[in-house]
Amino acid sequence: MGIIGTAKEMLRASTESADRGDGAAERSKGAYWCHDCxxxxxxxxxxxxxxxxxxxxxxxxxxxxxxxxxxxxC
Structure with a gap:
């Protein structure tokens, strides 16, 4: 793979969603935490x-x- 191919692959990877769960599932916006426990x-x-x-x-x-x-x- 040349420089152009490598650059394209890096750009594609950086724009992919970090949410790797089921697309049909309800999307989480975050989580509630108790830091003490x-x-x-x-x-x-x-x-x-x-x-x-x-x-x-x-x-x-x-x-x-x-x-x-x-x-x-997480």
Missing amino acids: DERIRDVEVAGDDAPTCPECGDEMEFERSPSSTGCA
Whole structure:
């Protein structure tokens, strides 16, 4: 593969979606975290708009990752 082919491959790889899950599944915008307990709950697993409470300690969990960011929230 020449320089042009390598450059094309690098550009193609950099523009691919970081979401590698099922395309038909509901898209997650992030996850709720309890940093004290290291508990994580994906936003699509939470009913309603309010932050859930941590199943370990009962404190309110914090949402992380903005909808416009790339990569996973893990």
